[in-house]
Amino acid sequence: MTTEPAAAGQRRPAAAPDHTLASFVTEVLADPSTHDRPALRRLRRENVTRPTFLIGAGTCGLGAGARDTRDAIYAFLYTHHLEADVVEVGCVGLCSAEPLVDIQLPGRTRLSFGPVRPGDVAELVDAVLWGTVPTDARLLGQHTQPGLIPWDGVPRLADHPFFAAQTRWVLESCGLSDPERLDEYLARGGYRALAKALREHTPEGVCDMVLRAGLRGRGGGGFPTGRKWELARAAEGTQKYLICNADEGDPGAFMDRAVIEGDPHRLVEGMIIAAYAIGATKAYVYIRAEYPLAITRLKKALAQAEAAGILGDDVLGSGVSLHIAIKQGAGAFVCGEETALIHSIMGRRGMPRPRPPFPVTSGLFDKPTVINNVETLANLPTLVGRGPEAFAAVGTEGSAGTKVFALSGDVVRTGLVEVAMGTSVRDIVFTVGGGVPHGKGFKAAQMGGPSGGCIPAQHLDIAVDYASLQEVGAMMGSGGLVVMDEDTCMVDVARFFMDFIQRESCGKCIPCREGTRRMLEILDRITQSRRDETGSDALKRFRRVMYLERLAEVIKETSLCGLGQSAPNPVLSALRWFRDEYEVHVFERRCPAHVCKELLTYTIDPERCRGCGLCAKECPTGAIIGERKKPYTIRVDMCIGCGNCLTACRLDAVQAA
Amino acid sequence: MVATHDPSELDPIVARYPDRRREHLIPLLQEVQDHCGYLSHDAMITVASALGLPVSKVYGVATFYNQFRFEPRGKVHCQVCRGTACHVKGSAHVLDTLERSLGVSAGHTGKDGVYSVEVVACMGACGLAPVVTINDTVHALVTPDGAKRLARVAAKQEAHRDDD
Amino acid sequence: MVAHTAPAPHALAAHISVDGRPVTARAGEPLLDALRREGIHVPTLCHLAHLTPTGACRLCVVEVEGQRNLVPSCAFPVADGMVVLTHSQRAQRARKTIVELLLADHPDDCLYCVRAGNCDLATLAAELGVRERRYRGGGSERHVDASSPALLRDPAKCILCGRCVRVCEEVQGVGAIDFIGRGCHTEVGTAFQQGLNLSTCISCGQCINVCPTGALREVSHLKPVTDALGDPRRVAVVQHAPSISVTLAETLGLAPEVDAAGVLNAVLRRLGFTYVFDTSFAADLTIMEEASELVQRITSGGALPMMTSCSPGWVAWVEQEAPDFIPNLSSCKSPQQMLGAVIKRVWAERHGRLPDEVFSVAIMPCTAKKAEAARPEMAPDGVPDVDAVLTTRELLRLIKLRGLDVTRIAPEPADSPFGERSGAGKLFGVTGGVAEAALRTAYAFITGSELPAAEITELRGLDEVKELHVKIGELSLGVAVVNGLKNARPLLEAVRAGRRPDLTFIEVMTCPGGCIAGGGQPLGADLDAVRARMRALYAIDAGAELRRSHDNPQVRALYDEVLGAPLGAMSHRLLHTAYAPR
Ligand SMILES: Cc1cc2nc3c(=O)[nH]c(=O)nc-3n(C[C@H](O)[C@H](O)[C@H](O)COP(=O)(O)O)c2cc1C
Numbered sequence A: 001m002t003t004e005p006a007a008a009g010q011r012r013p014a015a016a017p018d019h020t021l022a023s024f025v026t027e028v029l030a031d032p033s034t035h036d037r038p039a040l041r042r043l044r045r046e047n048v049t050r051p052t053f054l055i056g057a058g059t060c061g062l063g064a065g066a067r068d069t070r071d072a073i074y075a076f077l078y079t080h081h082l083e084a085d086v087v088e089v090g091c092v093g094l095c096s097a098e099p100l101v102d103i104q105l106p107g108r109t110r111l112s113f114g115p116v117r118p119g120d121v122a123e124l125v126d127a128v129l130w131g132t133v134p135t136d137a138r139l140l141g142q143h144t145q146p147g148l149i150p151w152d153g154v155p156r157l158a159d160h161p162f163f164a165a166q167t168r169w170v171l172e173s174c175g176l177s178d179p180e181r182l183d184e185y186l187a188r189g190g191y192r193a194l195a196k197a198l199r200e201h202t203p204e205g206v207c208d209m210v211l212r213a214g215l216r217g218r219g220g221g222g223f224p225t226g227r228k229w230e231l232a233r234a235a236e237g238t239q240k241y242l243i244c245n246a247d248e249g250d251p252g253a254f255m256d257r258a259v260i261e262g263d264p265h266r267l268v269e270g271m272i273i274a275a276y277a278i279g280a281t282k283a284y285v286y287i288r289a290e291y292p293l294a295i296t297r298l299k300k301a302l303a304q305a306e307a308a309g310i311l312g313d314d315v316l317g318s319g320v321s322l323h324i325a326i327k328q329g330a331g332a333f334v335c336g337e338e339t340a341l342i343h344s345i346m347g348r349r350g351m352p353r354p355r356p357p358f359p360v361t362s363g364l365f366d367k368p369t370v371i372n373n374v375e376t377l378a379n380l381p382t383l384v385g386r387g388p389e390a391f392a393a394v395g396t397e398g399s400a401g402t403k404v405f406a407l408s409g410d411v412v413r414t415g416l417v418e419v420a421m422g423t424s425v426r427d428i429v430f431t432v433g434g435g436v437p438h439g440k441g442f443k444a445a446q447m448g449g450p451s452g453g454c455i456p457a458q459h460l461d462i463a464v465d466y467a468s469l470q471e472v473g474a475m476m477g478s479g480g481l482v483v484m485d486e487d488t489c490m491v492d493v494a495r496f497f498m499d500f501i502q503r504e505s506c507g508k509c510i511p512c513r514e515g516t517r518r519m520l521e522i523l524d525r526i527t528q529s530r531r532d533e534t535g536s537d538a539l540k541r542f543r544r545v546m547y548l549e550r551l552a553e554v555i556k557e558t559s560l561c562g563l564g565q566s567a568p569n570p571v572l573s574a575l576r577w578f579r580d581e582y583e584v585h586v587f588e589r590r591c592p593a594h595v596c597k598e599l600l601t602y603t604i605d606p607e608r609c610r611g612c613g614l615c616a617k618e619c620p621t622g623a624i625i626g627e628r629k630k631p632y633t634i635r636v637d638m639c640i641g642c643g644n645c646l647t648a649c650r651l652d653a654v655q656a657a
Numbered sequence B: 001m002v003a004t005h006d007p008s009e010l011d012p013i014v015a016r017y018p019d020r021r022r023e024h025l026i027p028l029l030q031e032v033q034d035h036c037g038y039l040s041h042d043a044m045i046t047v048a049s050a051l052g053l054p055v056s057k058v059y060g061v062a063t064f065y066n067q068f069r070f071e072p073r074g075k076v077h078c079q080v081c082r083g084t085a086c087h088v089k090g091s092a093h094v095l096d097t098l099e100r101s102l103g104v105s106a107g108h109t110g111k112d113g114v115y116s117v118e119v120v121a122c123m124g125a126c127g128l129a130p131v132v133t134i135n136d137t138v139h140a141l142v143t144p145d146g147a148k149r150l151a152r153v154a155a156k157q158e159a160h161r162d163d164d
Numbered sequence C: 001m002v003a004h005t006a007p008a009p010h011a012l013a014a015h016i017s018v019d020g021r022p023v024t025a026r027a028g029e030p031l032l033d034a035l036r037r038e039g040i041h042v043p044t045l046c047h048l049a050h051l052t053p054t055g056a057c058r059l060c061v062v063e064v065e066g067q068r069n070l071v072p073s074c075a076f077p078v079a080d081g082m083v084v085l086t087h088s089q090r091a092q093r094a095r096k097t098i099v100e101l102l103l104a105d106h107p108d109d110c111l112y113c114v115r116a117g118n119c120d121l122a123t124l125a126a127e128l129g130v131r132e133r134r135y136r137g138g139g140s141e142r143h144v145d146a147s148s149p150a151l152l153r154d155p156a157k158c159i160l161c162g163r164c165v166r167v168c169e170e171v172q173g174v175g176a177i178d179f180i181g182r183g184c185h186t187e188v189g190t191a192f193q194q195g196l197n198l199s200t201c202i203s204c205g206q207c208i209n210v211c212p213t214g215a216l217r218e219v220s221h222l223k224p225v226t227d228a229l230g231d232p233r234r235v236a237v238v239q240h241a242p243s244i245s246v247t248l249a250e251t252l253g254l255a256p257e258v259d260a261a262g263v264l265n266a267v268l269r270r271l272g273f274t275y276v277f278d279t280s281f282a283a284d285l286t287i288m289e290e291a292s293e294l295v296q297r298i299t300s301g302g303a304l305p306m307m308t309s310c311s312p313g314w315v316a317w318v319e320q321e322a323p324d325f326i327p328n329l330s331s332c333k334s335p336q337q338m339l340g341a342v343i344k345r346v347w348a349e350r351h352g353r354l355p356d357e358v359f360s361v362a363i364m365p366c367t368a369k370k371a372e373a374a375r376p377e378m379a380p381d382g383v384p385d386v387d388a389v390l391t392t393r394e395l396l397r398l399i400k401l402r403g404l405d406v407t408r409i410a411p412e413p414a415d416s417p418f419g420e421r422s423g424a425g426k427l428f429g430v431t432g433g434v435a436e437a438a439l440r441t442a443y444a445f446i447t448g449s450e451l452p453a454a455e456i457t458e459l460r461g462l463d464e465v466k467e468l469h470v471k472i473g474e475l476s477l478g479v480a481v482v483n484g485l486k487n488a489r490p491l492l493e494a495v496r497a498g499r500r501p502d503l504t505f506i507e508v509m510t511c512p513g514g515c516i517a518g519g520g521q522p523l524g525a526d527l528d529a530v531r532a533r534m535r536a537l538y539a540i541d542a543g544a545e546l547r548r549s550h551d552n553p554q555v556r557a558l559y560d561e562v563l564g565a566p567l568g569a570m571s572h573r574l575l576h577t578a579y580a581p582r
């Protein structure tokens, strides 16, 4: 039996109280009218006193080279003896235009550019400082800032198709403010909702507000958050816990990461509101170790909040006590599941256990525990700030508010998108995302990751809300949205998810452990070599497709946890919408999208081949013959379809069909 | 990063967790791996006795999570993202090419200790797929050939550094 | 550990419908318990009575109205108004598929398996009508671990039900094994997948008792035994432990209070053993030494509390986990090894035989006894005192092999001079029995008179720790009986911390219940069976002519003729041993 940790969180020395910061916080939160004070306006950069550069420095920005761009800006400023501010901000969401640079001159509205490579810096900055705006593709637009002089001929950023259709609540400040500064968060109205909740509402009151707002969990399950809290409130026990689930294991999702990197205090504020409502005095953030930047920023935010008296034994002087500790995950998708997560925090193998008892009655250290997703919690400042009615007014009946999606794959503009619930998938993919690039056709949008399914072209007009998505066999999931073009093989995608799931299955229960492995094997066989095949093989393969469905059913019905229960979804969804594609694989032994490499026929184009022999070296069976400097050829009877030659050839002479 | 270590080296890390609670197990293993680059048998035994746990339980936990490695990393550590977006954008080919050209299968370190290849679930940079990191530097929009070249270049740099 | 959904004692009655029939159950209790009471058999593979359900195998799934998925009855709490279908087509098909999935990665050597005939997996496959291999595919490559002197692990047959892992950790408190890896690569194994011999395993065999398949078994000694039985150059001698006759009676359907030792003697002779001795005799001998040692430690200063040393799993555990308590262990060998030594070193000489001309076999309820017999200090000059240890299960196999119908065999006495035993000696088979026997004799040693009532009820029963404080003459004795190894650690910690100065004597039996529930006993015993065996031993003791070890005439004779006095020089050479940290 484990007990409450006496010294949990002991690793971080308690932050020394910072009195100036604390009094600043008290002063700002005391009175809503402080919002318009010049000091706060300055912090919001409503105007600047010297040129200011804001660089998107989330993981995606950094991956795209934001630091190099920043250094180029520094170098430019240095050589030209210019005084300016350079600020690293979170991700505004438009990943495909990273590195993003905003430039704001005194008295003028802020301009956004992207991608800005180091080589572009000198020319671009020079032009802007001279008052001209290069109107090429890198110009994204200008911000709308009343009272400042706008730039002529520059479109408003808010009208940019990527932003126009969005409703940004959770992402409100992402990309606009410095995520490492508490004062900037405060200046933007941060912690006002918390102060209001503590001052004006009882815990039940907050709980009730959340119920009335109709907020549902954004972590995948969509369980009404207020209901969950009520259950935990009703559970016996004085010690209760709140856990923020920042494990974000869906391999196509990065919303939670971006929120924490871009606006960590919003999450902290949400957590304090939630903890207050359920009566938790101890909270944990369970965050993936793969997100080092998010961890650093969150740590900083927690330390600042503690120093400012926003966290600790006396939250904002209300007498409420809350301590938040960070626990790093260690790389296991299943640890997103609530009971596995709890086991992982307790130092055990992340294997789920049967529910009931549910964590709300017996969770961490056997105490009542509420687990909420990052985005769910990050919605709370907005919800409490605007009031439940305003919150419920956005979205649809049954799905209130907004949802953040991570848009990626074969789409022109990739990135983070926050739309009102009820927006159509078509709007997200084609309006916000700009459609499929290179003139290719749209094939499907995958939603909900390994637990979800895909939405085919004929259902593009479906609205994103919990119920509608379920109808077509997809799932809101945590918000991964991967667009696939006509060159994508749906059997291969199903196989990809099955492979993921079977590697991530914890191995505890038999249907998931053994079943997913057999399903993967069946999919493997469908996508594998047609060579040396006898007549009965096609029949056997067909039988296996039937087994596939039976296995899927049993795995769904009997698995212990959500991972297994939803594991067959991607396969079932692909079977439902793209059955013909399976059949071509099974009976004709072809992959129409030319993806399943063992089902392809490889030839060498004699026009292109210059006889370098690279491909022959890579061929494991010696199927490629030829003389140096003369076109090589592939012996079809010996080729096993590994595709090595295709990647080996530098001249695109190897062709697969 | 060191490949071998003597047990007392871990003392300061272990000392940070004096209260022998099982909930410290994963953080402790993470710190030990940060320090040593991987988890050796001795290190796991040290952790077990520090927390008063059977070694089998420490090993059971360590082998459950992807993060923990049981052999030292290569000088050039390549991580290939196998998230959905990266898959759709062809990361399977990238991985395949790296494995073949470096002669190391994913999850392992080559015999000469130069390369190690690891598959990671989504790094959260899907907008820039496919993504590869080489010694923790993120490279976006890589091609199979490009990844191979990046790894080779990194190996040359490492070799130079060793010569100095 | 996760909170259990077991019902509170005052739980409300719940009226539920099971397969269309009304059933009254307790609200909150696991559905499986209610079903079993109703005589409805829902298969299980991972369920272990009295431990929190893990819900791993999913075979116990049933349909509950209002639930989207099938629910595991072992972990699902009963609620009023519940409507349950236990054998709907949906549930049946799910169970069958699950078994088929297990078989898809299971070796096909059932005919050669030690569990042929009583394998839970094979039984399930038959019950569910698995008739074709629907799923096939890659199998896992797993290697046999034959490193332990007592246990053999064949992970290829493991279905990962986790029962062994849980028993080893939650019941025995050892934690030698755990799940390793994840997903379909999961395996049950020791730290770093080294052999069991290098792990902290104490060879208690409790994991074997709960394994539903042939993945765990004892290291078989049947071959050397049958070889020796046919070897004219060696004389085959056998001893049988106190609890064997009871479990034999149980498996043969004899009345439990009847001491089947007589039948056992006869059976062993028919199997070809020339001499049949009773380990209970050696238990009496042990008591003579141990009671003397206790009195000596108390009166002339020695490490206290003194701890028993007859349970080899416990001894091994002290050596590796609590070596600071080695001085507290009684230096007495266990009865098996005492008798082994006396047979090889005294009895053999009397019969004009060299030690290695005698083949000495012990029938034990225990796998750790195999490891004990293999300890180097138990083989002076390289000749082991005990050559082979057969578990109860192996004995039953041997009986089958020889085609003996045990019900038709008339009882025979054991051979002299090590065939007579007291009731106290017989009590060695049950938790608290050693302490009770020792007290009976210590009382006599100290006061010169006999304990008024032989039964010491404070030390009986299945509680985890039982205690008794008595004053015998001038001496104050504090006795604790630890029932199950898991309970030893907290007690030792208390002793170590100086919180238990009152204790002078601690009995520890590794397996909960004692040897009657040992790791070598027939599989599938539940708590009721253990209680019945316990009652049987108490009844045998109550009905015994001799109830105190020191009254055993053959023991006295041995002292008169060979040993001299307890703790004497000869005793030390033959009956005592030493321990070392491992
Ligand atoms: C296999 C599996 C993985 C999950 N992964 C996540 C995750 O990465 N992040 C998350 O917030 N929720 C995840 N969930 C859902 C959580 O278990 C849980 O329902 C959620 O965190 C509750 O928060 P919410 O009500 O705010 O959505 C996962 C569930 C399952 C079954």
Ligand code: SF4
Binding pocket: A334, A351, A352, A504, A505, A506, A507, A508, A509, A510, A512, A513, A559, A560, A561, A562, A563, A564, A565
């Ligand atoms: S469904 Fe899969 S992940 Fe969940 S408990 Fe079962 S094996 Fe583990």
Ligand code: SF4
Binding pocket: C151, C164, C167, C168, C172, C174, C175, C176, C177, C200, C201, C202, C203, C204, C205, C206, C207, C208
């Ligand atoms: S024999 Fe006992 S100690 Fe050894 S693994 Fe089995 S249960 Fe654990």
Ligand code: SF4
Binding pocket: C157, C158, C159, C160, C161, C162, C163, C164, C165, C188, C207, C210, C211, C212, C213, C215, C216
């Ligand atoms: S060895 Fe036996 S008891 Fe242990 S997990 Fe495997 S099948 Fe279950």
Ligand code: FES
Binding pocket: C043, C044, C045, C046, C047, C054, C055, C056, C057, C058, C059, C060, C061, C072, C073, C074, C075
């Ligand atoms: S017995 Fe219920 S899940 Fe195994």
